[in-house]
Amino acid sequence: MKNSDQTFSLQDISPKGLERSRKLTKLIASEIRATNQQVISFDRFMSLALYADSLGYYVSGREIFGAKGDFVTAPESGDLFGFCVAEQCAEILDWNDIAITEFGAGSGALADTIIRYFDGKISPKNFNYYIIEPSPYLSKRQKMRLSKINSQLVEKVKWRVTFPNEGFFGVAIANEVFDAMPARRFTIRHGEIQELGVAYDGENFVWRLKESSVIPDLIRDRMMNYPEGYIAEHIEGQITWFEQLKKFFNSGVLLVADYGYVDKEFFHLDRCDGTLRCYFQHHVHDNPFLAIGLQDITTSVNFSYLAECALSAGFRVDGFTSQAKFLIGNKLDDKIAALSRGDSIDAYRLAQEAKRLILPTHMGESFKFMACSNGIDKTMSGFVDNERFRLG
Ligand SMILES: C[S@@+](CC[C@H](N)C(=O)[O-])C[C@H]1O[C@@H](n2cnc3c(N)ncnc32)[C@H](O)[C@@H]1O
Missing domain, CATH: 3.40.50.12710 (Rossmann fold)
Structure with missing residues (x-):
């Protein structure tokens, strides 16, 4: 299942889980509001969604692994x-x-x-x-x-x-x-390499270009002359x-x-949407802005x-x-x-x-x-x- 508009059911989540998700949403939204551009990089968003103190996905105490969790390693x-x-x-x-x-x-x-x-x-x-x-x-x-x-x-x-x-x-x-590990996301817009950041529209998180970002050498080198809309992730850590x-x-x-993948496959022109995936109760999709703190985000x-x-x-x-x-x-x-x-x-x-x-x-x-x-x-x-x- 791969659909960025997917809205899966949150009915199985406990009221405690939903409350924690709301708190985490508030925390990330306030960090976004405190920035000049009203946008944070995706690696910061991912870091908070997965690891924010007592609220992030990997620290909050929800069942993550195995049949009762979200994925099986x-x-x-x-x-x-x-x-x-x-x-x-x-x-x-x-x-x-x-x-x-x-x-x-x-x-x-x-x-x-x-x-x-x-x-x-x-x-x-x-x-x-x-x-x-x-x-x-x-x-x-x-x-x-x-x-x-x-x-x-x-x-x-x-x-x-x-x-x-x-x-x-x-x-x-x-x-x-x-x-x-938290990853930054880059795209080609108007023929230029740009960073895809995260903004908050008052209700939901949304993708927004992050202006005047420093583009990592690897991304600059590999995505030069790539087609409009192409997306790839990069883990700086x-x-x-x-x-x-x-x-x-x-x-x-x-x-x-x-x-x-090896580099050639990672930046293959056929994979134009990058490698970002989310796991929620064994459903795989590509929208990291759903169920904040309740789903895994990975690249x-x-x-x-x-x-x-x-x-x-x-x-x-x-x-x-x-x-x-x-x-x-x-x-x-x-x-x-x-x-x-x-x-x-x-x-x-x-x-x-x-x-x-x-x-x-x-x-x-x-x-x-x-x-x-x-x-x-x-x-x-x-x-x-x-x-x-x-x-x-
Ligand atoms: C997808 S789980 C994999 C768990 C386990 N290795 C397995 O295969 O079942 C990712 C794990 O990496 C940990 N992790 C994330 N960043 C890390 C880092 N920088 N150093 C050590 N562990 C990290 C998470 O807390 C979590 O335990």
């Missing part, structure tokens, strides 16, 4: 994804000290699976798991979920709101984190993110998993630009491949066999889970894995079929 769909990621971590770290930092752990599903994968295979003294989670609500949820796992490894999990200061050696994972990561990342590998990742940010911060880019190839390289077949233990019902369920993860019509091709390293040089089974050359 790969770790939410079962153990296969997490077991394959854990296998890749073990290979990188030679089964020695396992130190993992997970950014944006959502409901805690991936941490849960990874801990169960290592349980009984590694001593707690050789295991450390850090979660860097900006949302206090989600950290609480993650703590609750992990406390139910019967393993001493759980005691080795530590939480942080932002980047730690001390040096880190290990594997860092960011699954569907970059797509949740990525470069700072990699610079901050580099400061504490003494040695190890960062695994990024997300939906997105696809430009992996070529992400690789550029990693390189300029001092990382090496070792691998890029599809989610399907990454999981198959990390012995997805063996995991299905081990988890089904000969039970035909389990085998059927796992086959369905695997299909969702690897079929090109589901997550297999649209989701990608990228590996960036610092200070170590490893062959990684997940990137045996390496398509790094596609990044440009």
Whole structure:
């Protein structure tokens, strides 16, 4: 479903949820009114809609993940994804000290699976798991979920709101984190590249051109001479993110998993409306001005630009491949066999889970894995079929 005029039903939302949405609308509207141009950039709007204190989508306490929420991420769909990621971590770290930092752990599903994968295979003294989670609500949820796992490894999990200061050696994972970072939006109007900002007309938020914006070099370069009305998004925060990561990342590998494209596909002329999408109770649409704070807002990742940010911060880019190839390289077949233990019902369920993860019509091709390293040089089974050359 893709329709910017769509008005889906808000009848299932509790009065408390609607009240919170009204408060958030008021907060954003007052910020807009306080500006000279009566318009804010879309990344500021997205940042408030998703992360404003106690009101934003990721901090307000609504059910976000899974069948009862708005969308299902790969770790939410079962153990296969997490077991394959854990296998890749073990290979990188030679089964020695396992130190993992997970950014944006959502409901805690991936941490849960990874801990169960290592349980009984590694001593707690050789295991450390850090979660860097900006949302206090989600950290609480993650703590609750992990406390139910019967393993001493759980005691080795530590939480942080932002980047730690001390040096880190290990594997860092960011699954569907970059797509949740606030993005600016640009369009071509009267032959010029312009920024699309957000204004408030007294009742609704509306798109409005933001005058005298500084256009990022990447957008200026790629959208030059593009057709009238073409739209693309750009996440400026990525470069700072990699610079901050580099400061504490003494040695190890960062695994990024997300939906997105290489540069050529990201700026393809056929995708003239950009990549902005919203998720509300499993409905997908492209209007971020509905159900403020009650729906997810996301954009696809430009992996070529992400690789550029990693390189300029001092990382090496070792691998890029599809989610399907990454999981198959990390012995997805063996995991299905081990988890089904000969039970035909389990085998059927796992086959369905695997299909969702690897079929090109589901997550297999649209989701990608990228590996960036610092200070170590490893062959990684997940990137045996390496398509790094596609990044440009
Ligand atoms: C779409 S959810 C993905 C959750 C989880 N990784 C999964 O795959 O199920 C995005 C997550 O990223 C977190 N997040 C957003 N910006 C972040 C940042 N700059 N650093 C760390 N986490 C961030 C959100 O709070 C949320 O937990």
